Amino acid sequence: MEAFADPAAVEAALAEAGYLADPEIAQVVFLADRLDKPILAEGPAGVGKTALALALAEATGRRLVRLQCYEGLDEARALYEWDYHKQLLRLQADAGGRWEELEADIFSEPFLLARPLLEAIRSPAPVVLLVDEVDRVEVETEALLLEVLDSFQVTIPELGTMRAVTTPLVVLTSNSTRELSEALKRRCLYLPVEYPSIERERQILRARVPDLPERLAVKIAETVAAIRDLGLRKPPSVSETLDWARTLLALGIDELGAEVTAATLNVLLKHRADIERTTKELSLESR
């Protein structure tokens, strides 16, 4: 079942959900839907990779199942776990029963705790599965994901293979702190998400901070783009741009100049060296 007719429909649906996608994002989402492949969105922090998954869930009216990755994530947290305490209770409540029956009983679905991946597979209604910051898990742990990504199924030794009833739309995000394994990348459609263009950032500003005057929005977008070009340690993200716009608005500023920028730069940049460098390169020092 296809959710979208063409890439333009994706763009419209996402816009409806408050996410301004560029044509590339729309195209890849469209392909992911048609080819039943997961999307691997990679890019710097704060460019809206996670937001894409949230917006997709809203646009398609599907439930969002989220797996937040972290170092040390294991099978029990990602796939499934046997409910040990419940099993123990069951055994105690039925002392003296036949072992074969008991064994078959305590390794059955009522004793299974579904973690996000299994949950996404078992859901009767189609879901959007978000595997967030997949670059945080170790390379070995990535293998947990492969079966799910590849054929949308999970194998549980005691129960057999569980196949997806409906195909989930899968989005993986990565801040590229490390190279993901070839095996994982091969199974995904790759979507590099970069900082938005000036024009797109202006649209985002207008959409998210509706009170912002047009002139100021253009100028903010241009200034942020110039700052990102400096090659700083941590360039400003989209969310920081939005924070900056709200700050300027709250201060009642309608004309962006060097002095104002210098005074509010700490909203945009979070490293001292970055602030100093920007002040120098954009010649913002007060004269």
Next chain:
Amino acid sequence: MIESLGAFVEELRAIGIPVSLVEALDAAQAVEVADLTDREGLRSALGATLVKSSRHRPAFDAVFDVFFGHRLGDSPSGPDVARRDETAGRSGTGGGAGEGADALREGLVAALVAGDETALRALVAEAVTRFGAIEAGRPVAGRYARYRVFRALDLERVASVLGSRLGAEPSEDPLDGRLAAERVRRLLDALRRAVEAEILRRLVADRGPVPVARTTRPRLDEDLDLLHASHADIARIERALAPLARRLATRISGRRRHGERGRLDVRRTIRRSLAHGGVFLEPRFRKPRPSKPDLVLLCDVSGSMATFARFTMQLTAAIAGEFSRVRVFAFIEDLDEVTEYFDRSVDFATGLAAMYGEAELVRLHGHSDYGRSLATFVDRHLDVVTPKTSVLVTGDARTNYRDPGLTAFATIAKRARAVFWLNPEPRRHWDTGDSVMSLYAEWCDEVAEVRSLRQLERFVEAAALPRRVR
């Protein structure tokens, strides 16, 4: 379409982008559902299925333009191009180009300012026809045509016209000035790209995509030659360096921690057993915390080696957290410690400039003197080398026929945990002329030809990982 997709994948592999069979099949499937009249849509579709790393995107884009840029463009027909080439032959010899160029420049500026893509493309096509001197069947690369077009249009004049057109309201504020300059730069870039795309389109129409791709084959960032990098290449390497350092750091710290299991942790094992009614079901282990090695960098920063040394310093500075201590020494004629210039709180370029200005590296002539530099190191700084220290030397081992200082080098090597020598010269040039690489090699754990970022990355990783005692 399928045949050209095959050739396209071949070309990507030839550049060094890994494309598996599965991915090629995915691309074929994607092409089936994608709208083929939409060039950018096709680009996204092929990019998503074939190229799984943003580092490889620029190369992919270049090849894509060669293969599919023209087919889906607006005036793709062959005869049309041929006709234009004829007129090119006529007006190109006509001479009186100056006057036409002025009008054309005006038109281009107007189109750029208005953001009118169609007009821009038409005018660029006109310019290429007039000045590009691309003749059908002649095996020229696009570079000369590009040079001719840019010279005729005179980009500096375009920039100044653009500047005056955009900066309609002059302002006192420095930020306004800067933003206006940025705007001009962006429009110039757009013009440059349009001209390049047009020239490429003509070349491909003339000769077909496969030969053109072969002559214009782009290099991946990690394969650029560090020793002979051009100005543009250096900028690219610089951009590639930060993400590379980040990946390297994660890899190193990951391997260090997950490398081996530690001793049994009795306390945590007992604690854990409580959940199983006191049965020791899950033994717990202490996480091993092997100590981080020290790093001492000895960099030859004389003229020819400067670029290479700089990338090595920059890479190690960026992953300094993976070492317990990093000490950097630079030498030309003499050696001086320069660690302080690359402190995390200062910008790297500023530090580099300060280093050349302040450190005592040159006495008389400014040619590298390995003997004196190594002797100075042994005299003054030998105590920084301990059995925990990895020493990384970068240089071409060209002594200018002076004393190579082998005794001093041996003293350093005997104290250190490991010594790596990185030589950016091709291996076949070692030991020719005044290079004494093999003399030093005897005291090194490993000597490597490091001509690209890919190779550099490997060595810095080796220096940072724990090592068995020799």
